[in-house]
Amino acid sequence: MRPELLKFVARYGAYVAFLHMVRGPWQQWPKGESFDKWTWTHVVWGVIAKRMGVTAAELAALCVANEGAEALVRANRPDLLFGSPEGPSNMLADVAVTMAAFYATPSPER
DSSP: OOHHHHHHHHHHHHHHHHHHHSOOGGGGOOOOSSOOTHHHHHHHHHHHHHHHTOOHHHHHHHHHHHHHHHHHHHHHOGGGOOSOOOOHHHHHHHHHHHHHHHHHSOOOOO
16 A cells, blocks of 8 residues: 555544544534535545545545445444434535545645
8 A cells, every 4th residue: 555545544544533432513413415514524535635645546446435334334333323324415425525625636746
């Protein structure tokens, strides 16, 4: 795994762990039909990915894997997640918004 991708995955994993271990208002945010408060986190992570040197293909694969993993966990162990389930249009919007933010972010100077 490329170092840039490994760093990004580690930081995203730490972020997800924080969200689940620390009580906060985000645990009560409802899921919208397509867009909701969580949409902003996807925008931010799209920007972070670009700034950290993650490629578009890597980010797209991670987005799809993240949404799929969340759906699998919710289906099999809903006790591990908070909030309401996401519908298909919300999952697609999450991926689309992440990728749009990625493409809208200027490439970092190397």
